[in-house]
Amino acid sequence: MKRYVLVRLLFLVPTLFGALTLVFLLIHLIPGDPVEVMLGETAGAADKAELRRSLGLDRPLAEQYRDFLVGFAAGDLGRSLSEGAPVSAILRARLPATLELALCAMTAALLISFPLAIFAAARRGGWIDRAALLFSLLGLSLPNFWLGPLLMIVFAIQLGWAPVSGRGGLNYLVLPALTLGLGMAAILIRILRASLLHAMTEDYVQTARAKGLSERCVWLKHTLRNALISLVTIMSLQFGSLLAGSIITETIFSWPGVGRLTVQAIQMRDYPLVQGCVLVIALSYILVNFATDIVYKLVDPRVSYGK
Amino acid sequence: MTDLSKHAMVSQNSFARILLPSLRLVYFFTAGVFFLLTLAACRPSSPTAPADYLVVGIESYPLNLDPRYATDANAVRIGNLIYNSLLRADSHSRLEPELTERWSIIDPVTYDFQLRRGVKFSDGRPLTAADVKFTYESMLEAKNRSPRRAQLKPLKEIEALDDYRLRFHLTMPHAPFVEQFTQGIVRAGSGTGADSVELSPLGSGPFMLQAAESGEKVTLRRNPVYWDQPPPLPGVVFKIVPDALVRVLEFKKGDIDFMQNDIEPDLIPWLRTHTSADVGAYDGTTFQYIGINLTHPILRNLKVRQALACAIDRESLVRHLLKDVGTVAGGVLSPLNWAYDPSVRQWPYDPARAKRLLDEAGFPDPDGDGPLPRFKLSFKTTNVDLRRRIAEAVKEQLQQVGIELEIRSYEWGTFFSDIKKGNFHLYSLAWVGVLDPDILFQIFHSSSAPPDGDNRGHYSNPQVDRLLERGRAAVDPAERKRIYGEVQRLLADDLPYVPLWWWKNVIVKKPSVRNFVPYPDGDLISLKNVAVQP
Numbered sequence: 001m002k003r004y005v006l007v008r009l010l011f012l013v014p015t016l017f018g019a020l021t022l023v024f025l026l027i028h029l030i031p032g033d034p035v036e037v038m039l040g041e042t043a044g045a046a047d048k049a050e051l052r053r054s055l056g057l058d059r060p061l062a063e064q065y066r067d068f069l070v071g072f073a074a075g076d077l078g079r080s081l082s083e084g085a086p087v088s089a090i091l092r093a094r095l096p097a098t099l100e101l102a103l104c105a106m107t108a109a110l111l112i113s114f115p116l117a118i119f120a121a122a123r124r125g126g127w128i129d130r131a132a133l134l135f136s137l138l139g140l141s142l143p144n145f146w147l148g149p150l151l152m153i154v155f156a157i158q159l160g161w162a163p164v165s166g167r168g169g170l171n172y173l174v175l176p177a178l179t180l181g182l183g184m185a186a187i188l189i190r191i192l193r194a195s196l197l198h199a200m201t202e203d204y205v206q207t208a209r210a211k212g213l214s215e216r217c218v219w220l221k222h223t224l225r226n227a228l229i230s231l232v233t234i235m236s237l238q239f240g241s242l243l244a245g246s247i248i249t250e251t252i253f254s255w256p257g258v259g260r261l262t263v264q265a266i267q268m269r270d271y272p273l274v275q276g277c278v279l280v281i282a283l284s285y286i287l288v289n290f291a292t293d294i295v296y297k298l299v300d301p302r303v304s305y306g307k
Numbered sequence: 308m309t310d311l312s313k314h315a316m317v318s319q320n321s322f323a324r325i326l327l328p329s330l331r332l333v334y335f336f337t338a339g340v341f342f343l344l345t346l347a348a349c350r351p352s353s354p355t356a357p358a359d360y361l362v363v364g365i366e367s368y369p370l371n372l373d374p375r376y377a378t379d380a381n382a383v384r385i386g387n388l389i390y391n392s393l394l395r396a397d398s399h400s401r402l403e404p405e406l407t408e409r410w411s412i413i414d415p416v417t418y419d420f421q422l423r424r425g426v427k428f429s430d431g432r433p434l435t436a437a438d439v440k441f442t443y444e445s446m447l448e449a450k451n452r453s454p455r456r457a458q459l460k461p462l463k464e465i466e467a468l469d470d471y472r473l474r475f476h477l478t479m480p481h482a483p484f485v486e487q488f489t490q491g492i493v494r495a496g497s498g499t500g501a502d503s504v505e506l507s508p509l510g511s512g513p514f515m516l517q518a519a520e521s522g523e524k525v526t527l528r529r530n531p532v533y534w535d536q537p538p539p540l541p542g543v544v545f546k547i548v549p550d551a552l553v554r555v556l557e558f559k560k561g562d563i564d565f566m567q568n569d570i571e572p573d574l575i576p577w578l579r580t581h582t583s584a585d586v587g588a589y590d591g592t593t594f595q596y597i598g599i600n601l602t603h604p605i606l607r608n609l610k611v612r613q614a615l616a617c618a619i620d621r622e623s624l625v626r627h628l629l630k631d632v633g634t635v636a637g638g639v640l641s642p643l644n645w646a647y648d649p650s651v652r653q654w655p656y657d658p659a660r661a662k663r664l665l666d667e668a669g670f671p672d673p674d675g676d677g678p679l680p681r682f683k684l685s686f687k688t689t690n691v692d693l694r695r696r697i698a699e700a701v702k703e704q705l706q707q708v709g710i711e712l713e714i715r716s717y718e719w720g721t722f723f724s725d726i727k728k729g730n731f732h733l734y735s736l737a738w739v740g741v742l743d744p745d746i747l748f749q750i751f752h753s754s755s756a757p758p759d760g761d762n763r764g765h766y767s768n769p770q771v772d773r774l775l776e777r778g779r780a781a782v783d784p785a786e787r788k789r790i791y792g793e794v795q796r797l798l799a800d801d802l803p804y805v806p807l808w809w810w811k812n813v814i815v816k817k818p819s820v821r822n823f824v825p826y827p828d829g830d831l832i833s834l835k836n837v838a839v840q841p
Contacts, residue, residue, distance in 0.1 A: 032720030036727065038378070039454040045758040047457045050449050082370050083521070093521045152556055164557045165548060167523060254548045256522030264367075269720050 008290050019282035020072070020275060024065055027266070027274045034081045034269040055081070068275065077279070078272035082265070087276035090261070095280065097167055098257035101180070101250070102242035104173050106235070108181030113188035118224075120189065121196035132189055139186025148179045148252040165254040176253040180246055184238050191234050195227035202226070228299045236292035243284035356544040360526070361820065361839060363831070364554040364563040368522050368547050372507040374491025375446050375453045375499075380739065384831045385545055388527060390491030390510035393420055393439065395832070398824050400592070400643055400742060402485060406434065406492065406511075415480035415782045416463075418488075422471040426534040428494050429515040436467040441495035451499040458487055480780045482787060483745035513538045513835035523547055539822075539838035558584065558815060564839070566815040568829060571693065572630035578815055585818050588632045588811040589825040592641045595633070595737045597686075597701070597805040601764045603732055605682055610668035612802040615733075616654035618661035618708040624700055625808050628693070633808035638795050639738060639747060641809045643827045645784070646744040648792035651799035661708040672709040680711035687725060687734040690716045694735065701735075727757050729765065737810065740828045744791040748775040751794075751803060766803035 035048050035057065052058045056067065071078055077087035120132035155175060156164040162174050199205060200223055208218045247259040258280055265273035356362045369382035374390045377383045395405040404410060408421045426434040443465055446453040461481040466474040477484060497508030507516055511534065514527035528542040546563060548554040551571045557563040559582050570578075578584050597615070599606050606612065625633045640647045662672070670681040688698045695716050702712040712733070717725070726734050738746065749760045752775045753767035771794055778790040798804075812825050819840050824833040 030721065031724035033724060033727075036723065037720070047454070048758060051452050054450070054452055084371055084376075085521075090521060149552055149556070152553065157556060157560055160560075164560050164562060165550075165553050166546065166562075251549045252553060254523075254546075254550070254553065256520070256547075260522060260549070267719055268370075 004293075008293065012286055015286055016279070016282055019278060020069075021065075023275055023278040024068060024271075025061075027269070027271055028061055028064075032269040034271060037268050038081060072279075077276045080265075080270055080273045082268040082270045082273070087272050090273065091258070091276050091280055094256055094258050094261050097255060098243060098250075098259070100167075100173060101176055101246070101255060101257060102239065104177035105180035105184065105242055105246075106239055108177045109184035109188055109238075110235075112181065112185035113192060116185075117189045117192035117196065120193045121200070124197060129193075132193065136186040136189045139182050139189075142183070144179050144183065144246070144248045145252060147182065148175070148249060151175050151179055152252075165252070167255055176249050176255055179253070180242065180249050184242075187234060187238070188231060192227060192231050195230045196223060199223045199226045225299060229296065232292060232295050232299060236288050236295075240285040240288040243288065244281040356526070356546075357542060359540070359839070360528075360542040360544050361540050361834065361837060362544045362546055362562065362564045363834075364548050364557055364566045365545050366547070366549055366551070366554075366569040369525060369545075372516065372519075372525075373497075374493065374510075375442065375451075375455065377491075378454050380829065381545070383740075384829065385525060385527070386491055386507075386510075387512070387830055387832050388514045388543070388834060389507070389512045389516060390493065391426070391434075391512050392489045392491050393422075394485070394488040396489060396742060396826070396828070396830070398826050398833070400645070400827050402489070406439075410488075412782065413474075415780075416477040418475040418477075418485075420473045420475070420488075422473065423534065424471060426511050427532045428509045428511050429530045429532060430494075430509055431532050432494065434492065434494075434511050435470045436473045437470070438495045439473055439492050440465045440467050441497075442490065442492045445497075445499050446490075448499075455490070462487070480782060482779055482782050483743040486743045514543060517542060536836075538835045540834070543834055558582065561817075564817050564820055565823070567825075567831065568810075568813055570813050570815060572628065572632055575630050575632065575813065583818055584815050585820075587814045587825070589814065590634060590641070590643055590827060591810050591812040591829065592643055592741045592827045593737050593739045593810040593829075594636055594639050594641065594741060595735065595807040595810060596636075596639075597807060598726070598731070598734045598736060599764050599803060599805065600729060600732055601766050601803060602729070603684075605670070605684070606732065608668045609801065610664045611670070612805070613654065614661040614664035614668065614708065615705070615710070616802055616805045617657045617664065618705050618710065619701060619805060619807075620656040620704055621807055622656065624697065628697055628700060629808070629810075632811045632813050634811065636806040636809045638799055638806055639741060639750065639804075640744055640791070640795060641741070641827070644741065644744065646788050646791040646795075648795045650792070651795045653799075654802075654805075658704075658708050665708060665710075670709075680706075681709040683711040683713065684732040685713045685715055687715050687717065687722060687731045689719055689722050698735065726763055729757070729763060731763075735807070742828065744787070744794075745775075745779050747791065747794055747798070748779060751775065751798060764803050766801070768797060768801060771797050771801075 035052050035055070039048055039051060049058070056064060068078075077091075079086050080090055083090060116132045116135065120129040123129055152164050152175060155161045162171050166172055205218060205222050208222050209215075244259065246257070247263055249255065250257045250260040258277055262274065262277040262281070265277055365381050367379070367381060369377070369385050370379050371377055372382055372386045372389060374386045377386045391406045393405065393407045393410070394402040397403045406423055406426060408423050410418065410420045413419055422434070422436060422439070428434055443459065443462065445451055446455055447459055447462065449456070461477045461479060461484050462475065463478045464476045466476065468474055491510065493508040493510065509515070511530075513530055513533050513535070515530045517526040517528040519525045524547060525545045526542060527545075529538050529540065546557075548557055548563070551569060551574065554563065554566055555570065555574050555578060558566060558578070575586060579586050599612060599615075601607055621635045625631060625635060637651050637653055642649070665671075665681055672681055673679045686698055686701065688694045695714070698714045698716070702714055705712050725731055726736065738750070749755050751762055751766050751771055752760065753762065753772050754760070755762040756765050757763055774790050774794045774797075778787055778794065781787050781790060812827070812829050814823065814825055816823060821838050821840050822833070822836045824836070826832065
């Protein structure tokens with residue numbers, strides 16, 4: 001396991017390098033010019049050239065890339081072209097909001113999906129099962145840009161239970177977390193229900209029962225535990241994407257997270273900020289995947305990472 | 308029933324039997340996690356704004372409040388509440404003294420200013436000629452990278468005659484330079500370089516920066532040493548709500564007190580009927596147009612451009628798509644501008660005439676009312692929903708006269724890059740904050756093709772060029788008005804743009820919000836006089 005952790009940590013370097021290189025190239029290759037965005041329409045050609053020179057944007061791409069890597073290695077992500085502040089400070093300000101929302105959305109999804117999927121598997125074909133499948137279908141079909149305003153109208157405007165948008169205390173988190181969580185729960189219900197049904201027909205469950213183990217033990221130690229493997233995989237992918245920021249939900253709920261920041265940075269052609277955002281997104285995915293592998297081992301002792 | 312299915316039945320039943328105690332465990336676990344996570348993650352719940360502060364809903368976070376660097380509309384408007392300028396445009400777009408007691412034009416290249424005494428920055432230090440000189444000179448220095456540097460090009464020198472007297476020397480007569488006297492003044496020695504909103508320098512305006520939370524809100528509080536009548540409001544919160552529908556819902560719930568523009572026209576009737584809002588639409592100067600690439604072999608033909616103008620039913624677009632928050636335009640300068648000429652040629656909707664003009668231009672309809680078009684063009688626009696719907700409507704109208712449009716909508720950066728490069732047939736954009744008619748030089752003078760200006764369609768008319776050059780050199784307002792009247796008439800004949808409309812400024816506010824005066828350019832300076840009366 002230790003060796004595995006070390007190897008995975010070593011893999012971080014080329015993965016990050018690859019992601020940053022790709023983004024550096026893509027953001028410089030797409031049409032648009034940060035100088036045009038910064039200086040506006042009234043600036044003269046000479047001023048634009050001067051700004052381009054002072055920002056180092058007139059130099060060959062390879063040279064800019066080298067400087068970017070050197071800065072990155074020294075822990076300097078540069079300054080945002082549009083906001084003026086250091087990229088690391090902007091990310092520090094935005095990251096807690098994304099983490100809050102991601103954790104709460106994930107928890108909401110688990111709270112909804114776990115009991116529903118277990119009930120559905122236990123009463124296969126019954127009304128709870130059908131209701132869970134219908135819920136799942138709805139959750140997958142309703143886009144967040146529709147569901148978000150709907151929840152706002154019902155819970156914030158009509159019932160007055162929550163604020164409409166913005167970031168503050170717990171009450172501000174409820175609606176965006178539900179909006180994100182409902183869609184994720186829909187997927188988790190299907191995966192967990194199918195895994196449970198599959199595990200129930202496995203030989204080892206029959207064997208465990210034949211050995212005289214209690215149903216509770218059979219279910220907890222053999223059925224649910226085996227069903228969790230596929231759930232953990234899906235959860236990790238979803239959690240990774242949540243940490244990358246949920247652009248639509250963040251925009252609808254005026255949530256100052258990384259997703260909205262990334263879109264804004266791309267629109268402004270704010271190269272250092274885009275690179276900083278992508279760094280956060282890449283790191284999130286890598287760390288979540290890393291954590292997932294460790295959880296696999298905890299859930300299923302048969303999983304082996306060494307020789 | 309097979310043995311296997313029996314097994315399945317048995318195991319499902321037993322599964323259900325043991326489920327309840329296990330479910331309790333699952334519930335307790337997840338509820339515990341949820342509780343812990345939310346407790347750990349959540350910040351203390353706080354209201355959006357301190358008591359009695361006015362909450363203004365805006366679409367995007369201001370990028371830089373420093374008036375030497377502010378370029379986006381929100382930064383300029385919020386900055387105007389923090390910083391004063393030598394002159395300030397009033398609600399009729401006339402320049403009036405602000406920091407100035409009196410000013411005079413000594414000759415076409417020399418301007419004298421006598422500053423008000425008793426004006427203080429928000430830290431209590433007096434504002435003097437040295438601060439004004441510093442502000443302009445710091446913008447002129449190339450290393451400071453001010454986006455406004457190009458507009459100060461005619462400025463040769465600023466002379467501080469004493470603590471309260473200044474003299475501006477220009478290199479040549481340049482009438483539109485007076486607009487530069489609306490530049491916000493910062494304290495001498497303020498940091499230069501594009502710093503963040505939080506580090507904006509001190510100003511002498513009615514409000515001062517209290518807090519800025521990136522992407523969330525900007526809070527201003529009353530400047531305790533403001534030199535003029537103190538603002539009735541203790542402060543203003545500019546709350547960032549990117550989605551137009553959500554801004555309206557926030558208003559409905561009472562979390563926003565005031566909004567200006569950036570409201571979907573479709574939501575205005577709803578606001579009028581479902582809320583107690585005071586909704587008003589006031590004439591503005593923002594000009595929406597269709598830009599034309601005059602290097603295109605078809606669009607180079609004047610009759611084709613005239614046909615385009617006749618084929619677009621702007622009255623109907625304004626009525627149905629804009630819900631009357633616009634006024635059909637005849638040119639860049641609106642009737643609110645002192646140089647506006649009402650006698651320019653108009654192009655009312657007349658599809659029959661458009662067809663005749665296209666026939667005369669040598670583009671007959673190949674199959675009468677059949678599906679084949681006379682020719683095809685592309686029409687570029689942004690991916691904003693309303694812009695796309697406008698493009699669809701224009702496409703439909705042009706189809707009626709046999710012109711096929713292919714609509715291409717892009718994200719802003721890509722769209723603007725294409726337009727700057729001249730990579731378009733037709734496109735739609737708006738000119739915001741039109742004040743001095745010299746803007747026509749930047750848009751239509753033949754030397755203003757990108758990257759030196761915004762003549763993106765490469766329009767060239769020597770007569771217009773000469774008039775625009777004379778217009779910026781003339782100092783006498785009456786002469787300038789005559790010159791720009793002539794320019795407007797020539798442009799209305801040549802149609803380098805198809806004028807669409809001037810947007811109205813839509814103000815939505817709670818009835819308790821009093822004394823707000825709308826400005827044609829959307830300036831929010833009158834918030835300094837606003838009071839909230841319960």
